Amino acid sequence: MATKKPLAKEIPDVVYDDKGKPYKKGRFLGKGGFARCYELYDRQRNITFAGKIISKHLLKGSNQKEKVTQEVTIHRDLCHPHVVRFDGYFEDPENIYILLELCPRRSLVELHKRRGALTPPEVRYMTLQIAEGIEYLHARAIIHRDLKLANVFLNDRMIAKIGDFGLATMMEKGNERKKTLCGTPNYIAPEVLEKAGHAFEVDVWALGCILYTLLVGTPPFETKSLQETYRRIKSNQYRIPSTIGNTAAKVIRELLAANPASRPKIGDVRKYAYFTEYTPTHLPTSCLTLPPKFS
Numbered sequence: 001m002a003t004k005k006p007l008a009k010e011i012p013d014v015v016y017d018d019k020g021k022p023y024k025k026g027r028f029l030g031k032g033g034f035a036r037c038y039e040l041y042d043r044q045r046n047i048t049f050a051g052k053i054i055s056k057h058l059l060k061g062s063n064q065k066e067k068v069t070q071e072v073t074i075h076r077d078l079c080h081p082h083v084v085r086f087d088g089y090f091e092d093p094e095n096i097y098i099l100l101e102l103c104p105r106r107s108l109v110e111l112h113k114r115r116g117a118l119t120p121p122e123v124r125y126m127t128l129q130i131a132e133g134i135e136y137l138h139a140r141a142i143i144h145r146d147l148k149l150a151n152v153f154l155n156d157r158m159i160a161k162i163g164d165f166g167l168a169t170m171m172e173k174g175n176e177r178k179k180t181l182c183g184t185p186n187y188i189a190p191e192v193l194e195k196a197g198h199a200f201e202v203d204v205w206a207l208g209c210i211l212y213t214l215l216v217g218t219p220p221f222e223t224k225s226l227q228e229t230y231r232r233i234k235s236n237q238y239r240i241p242s243t244i245g246n247t248a249a250k251v252i253r254e255l256l257a258a259n260p261a262s263r264p265k266i267g268d269v270r271k272y273a274y275f276t277e278y279t280p281t282h283l284p285t286s287c288l289t290l291p292p293k294f295s
């Protein structure tokens with residue numbers, strides 16, 4: 001028998017943090033597995049945040065609460081231009097509230113839905129920014145473990161920011177391999193599927209999947225069935241269309257190496273010849289709907 005999920009209560013128009021400071025609820029931004037996201041406006045500072053609001057009722061009876069604590073613990077100290085900024089955290093009897101830097105231009109999912117394959121300069125721009133964000137995380141012994149288009153957000157200046165640390169983990173020893181991952185990452189690496197032990201290389205794999213998807217227009221291992229997709233990931237079966245240049249194909253092949261030890265370290269990704277080709281320093285917001293003309 002299907003068990004009914006308890007319904008989360010409606011969020012009040014004003015929420016208060018531990019010190020009694022009010023935040024005015026604004027636009028609805030979206031809904032995730034456990035969270036609802038709304039704009040939350042701090043009048044004192046005149047800043048609007050993305051408020052990730054998690055109902056405590058929905059967290060009951062599972063290890064979800066520890067996962068939120070883990071997410072907060074990992075995310076709270078991070079500070080980098082390509083990582084969504086964590087501003088604060090509070091709770092009331094109903095909900096947990098996480099205040100995040102607002103990314104009004106949504107995520108790469110919406111950009112991808114609208115535009116399909118991006119132009120190579122845009123792909124290099126996005127990939128390099130995401131790689132910089134990952135490099136910052138790896139330098140702090142953090143593995144994100146769920147890098148995907150939906151977890152790369154865009155601010156008003158079209159700057160890419162990595163968000164959602166719900167599956168992230170911290171490495172304690174240098175040569176440790178993580179054995180478990182509770183959740184289903186979108187661009188899951190073969191060593192995770194094989195339960196062979198995984199580490200930083202899973203983020204490099206996911207970056208390869210992101211680069212491929214942005215450039216080709218469809219994900220490398222996508223099929224109609226998850227089982228078949230997993231079989232292809234395990235056998236490293238994907239095609240690079242002949243229209244993709246050699247420099248891009250080389251990066252894709254190396255990021256998507258079956259053996260995690262053969263993938264480049266995140267700090268070496270930008271050294272590929274592909275990334276010496278023209279890369280804009282900014283992108284106009286018109287890119288959200290139309291391919292830019294680079295002159």
Ligand code: ADP
Pocket residue numbers: 029030031032033034035036037050052084100101102103104106107153163164166
């Ligand atoms: P999930 O549970 O799928 O990981 P999240 O809880 O991270 O999703 O986010 C839920 C929704 O809120 C998503 O649709 C996402 O686009 C939006 N969102 C999350 N973070 C931000 C942000 N910093 N700025 C703007 N929108 C955001």
